[in-house]
Amino acid sequence: MTFQTSENLKTKISYMSDRLLPKLVVAPTFVSTIVFVYSFILWTAWISFTKSRLLPRYKLEGLIQYIKLFTNDRWWVASKNLFVFGSLFIIICIITGLLLAIFLDQKIRIEGALRTIFLYPMALSFIVTGTVWKWILNPSIGIAKLMHDMGFLSFHFDWLVNSDMAIYTVVIAGVWQSSGFVMALFLAGLRGIDDSIIKAAQIDGASLPRIYLKIIIPSLRPVFFSALMILCHIAIKSFDLIVALTGGGPGYSSDVPATFMYSFAFTRGRLGLGAASSMVMFGAVLAILIPYLYSELRSRDNE
Amino acid sequence: MNSEYFSNDYQKTPFMLFFRVAVYAVLIIAAIYFLIPLVIMIFTSVKTMNDIRTGNLISFPRQFSLEAWKSAWDTACIGVTCNGIKGYFWNSVKITVPAVSISTIIGAANGYVFSKWKFYGSEVFFSILLLGCFIPFQIILLPMAKMLGMAGLAQTLPGLVLVHIVYGLAFTTLFFRNFYVTIPQELVKAARIDGAGFFRIFFKIMLPVSIPIFVVSIIWQTTQIWNDFLFGVVFSSGDTQPITVALNNLVNTSTGVKKYNVDMAAAIIAALPTMAVYIVAGKYFLRGLTAGSVKG
Numbered sequence: 001m002t003f004q005t006s007e008n009l010k011t012k013i014s015y016m017s018d019r020l021l022p023k024l025v026v027a028p029t030f031v032s033t034i035v036f037v038y039s040f041i042l043w044t045a046w047i048s049f050t051k052s053r054l055l056p057r058y059k060l061e062g063l064i065q066y067i068k069l070f071t072n073d074r075w076w077v078a079s080k081n082l083f084v085f086g087s088l089f090i091i092i093c094i095i096t097g098l099l100l101a102i103f104l105d106q107k108i109r110i111e112g113a114l115r116t117i118f119l120y121p122m123a124l125s126f127i128v129t130g131t132v133w134k135w136i137l138n139p140s141i142g143i144a145k146l147m148h149d150m151g152f153l154s155f156h157f158d159w160l161v162n163s164d165m166a167i168y169t170v171v172i173a174g175v176w177q178s179s180g181f182v183m184a185l186f187l188a189g190l191r192g193i194d195d196s197i198i199k200a201a202q203i204d205g206a207s208l209p210r211i212y213l214k215i216i217i218p219s220l221r222p223v224f225f226s227a228l229m230i231l232c233h234i235a236i237k238s239f240d241l242i243v244a245l246t247g248g249g250p251g252y253s254s255d256v257p258a259t260f261m262y263s264f265a266f267t268r269g270r271l272g273l274g275a276a277s278s279m280v281m282f283g284a285v286l287a288i289l290i291p292y293l294y295s296e297l298r299s300r301d302n303e
Numbered sequence: 304m305n306s307e308y309f310s311n312d313y314q315k316t317p318f319m320l321f322f323r324v325a326v327y328a329v330l331i332i333a334a335i336y337f338l339i340p341l342v343i344m345i346f347t348s349v350k351t352m353n354d355i356r357t358g359n360l361i362s363f364p365r366q367f368s369l370e371a372w373k374s375a376w377d378t379a380c381i382g383v384t385c386n387g388i389k390g391y392f393w394n395s396v397k398i399t400v401p402a403v404s405i406s407t408i409i410g411a412a413n414g415y416v417f418s419k420w421k422f423y424g425s426e427v428f429f430s431i432l433l434l435g436c437f438i439p440f441q442i443i444l445l446p447m448a449k450m451l452g453m454a455g456l457a458q459t460l461p462g463l464v465l466v467h468i469v470y471g472l473a474f475t476t477l478f479f480r481n482f483y484v485t486i487p488q489e490l491v492k493a494a495r496i497d498g499a500g501f502f503r504i505f506f507k508i509m510l511p512v513s514i515p516i517f518v519v520s521i522i523w524q525t526t527q528i529w530n531d532f533l534f535g536v537v538f539s540s541g542d543t544q545p546i547t548v549a550l551n552n553l554v555n556t557s558t559g560v561k562k563y564n565v566d567m568a569a570a571i572i573a574a575l576p577t578m579a580v581y582i583v584a585g586k587y588f589l590r591g592l593t594a595g596s597v598k599g
Contacts, residue, residue, distance in 0.1 A: 118334070
């Protein structure tokens with residue numbers, strides 16, 4: 001047995017603390033993630049297999065809530081709405097975003113100002129967006145009145161109160177809010193393209209539209225993918241915009257899964273059904289997420 | 304990519320001139336489309352109700368009135384109380400400030416560990432943590448409500464602060480981790496050889512270069528938390544509600560005459576803080592939005 005010199009001891013302590021401290025620092029986050037994310041998901045999963053109504057019950061009853069969910073007409077309306085809203089929202093946002101980015105990339109004098117204008121809606125709450133579009137689309141004194149005043153007397157616009165069309169108003173407001181963000185993604189992608197490839201294509205005599213179609217747009221593939229993922233995510237989570245704009249109405253015609261879940265779990269006291277619907281939403285997100293993470297990890301390995 | 308290579312050969316042809324005019328035209332039309340709702344909001348908020356009924360969406364206000372603003376702030380009825388949205392505005396401030404500060408500080412420390420002090424299992428834990436960025440929050444609402452109830456935090460501001468910190472950590476950690484991996488590991492190694500420890504390296508080497516990522520994280524968290532509606536509507540009630548919930552209640556109350564000017568003034572007030580952040584620090588705002596999405 002030897003006595004350590006104080007110098008040695010000091011190094012040893014600092015060595016120990018440098019090994020321990022990193023773990024101590026992330027420990028609270030670790031605990032919080034396990035409790036608030038993973039065990040909460042398990043809790044919700046458990047509840048989705050019970051007959052819980054106003055209060056949680058823990059006796060497992062099998063797939064009863066899922067059967068109720070998939071035979072519930074309102075759930076199918078909500079799912080169909082999410083599909084309609086989601087696909088239109090994503091397609092229009094990507095097209096608008098890409099076009100705006102390409103146009104902005106043509107050495108535009110006022111690029112900074114335009115970029116600010118295209119992007120500011122992203123800073124707003126969906127509740128604010130919903131509020132202002134609800135006012136614009138108001139069937140009696142909104143856009144209809146404006147068109148009448150401009151002389152288009154036969155103009156008729158009642159999408160907000162028309163149960164077949166209400167979901168499309170959500171698309172209008174959603175696109176207004178999010179396409180500037182997609183523009184920003186594409187613009188960042190365009191600025192990252194290596195100029196020499198384009199120069200080479202020009203020397204070969206390729207025309208401008210051809211260069212865009214054959215070289216530039218294909219090289220933006222990763223940006224398309226990111227934009228698609230982010231927009232999917234926004235669409236599946238969309239809740240505030242629908243609440244503020246249509247309230248899910250008329251009736252439940254513009255419900256989406258997020259509003260369905262809220263309504264059954266928190267206002268109708270049907271915890272089990274609410275939990276089952278949130279599990280299905282989670283499943284949908286995972287189905288989108290797993291290929292994304294897979295490709296991300298693969299591209300990281302390649303670096 | 305910038306189009307300077309196109310300019311020499313293409314710019315002088317008539318096609319190119321037409322092309323440039325078309326580009327400007329499309330961009331300006333798009334700008335008008337994006338700006339119109341803002342203009343309508345501002346116009347409507349300074350009109351009188353009579354002006355609103357007789358005019359239309361984009362007609363210029365005939366008399367400028369701040370009545371609606373005063374009413375929205377001070378006297379408008381939300382639910383059963385008629386004190387305007389000021390109380391809810393301050394609720395949002397009281398939620399946003401602590402939640403943003405705490406989640407950012409913890410995120411910075413986490414990001415430092417995940418980039419510079421990797422230990423056995425830290426990569427796995429980081430991946431596990433990332434799921435928190437992607438879950439639809441509906442899945443945690445029920446157990447969270449139950450837990451807040453058991454902790455005596457149901458329908459309170461501290462409860463909401465806790466929720467926002469917990470579900471913001473994954474994002475702030477991701478921001479800082481992705482930022483710190485770009486700082487050369489050699490710096491940390493050299494400092495360790497010189498005898499600097501965990502905290503010393505953090506405070507002396509990492510923090511001084513971290514200002515941009517702090518700005519990104521603060522802006523991202525501020526917009527997320529200020530604009531949140533889901534947590535607000537589920538975990539608060541009555542006078543603990545944040546401004547988004549109050550605004551929605553104000554706009555969607557069906558009793559009495561609808562005062563569109565008051566709605567619009569309230570909407571602008573609710574949007575002002577995040578708009579101000581965006582205008583002052585737009586560059587960083589964008590960086591936050593694209594962080595971790597363009598760069599893997």
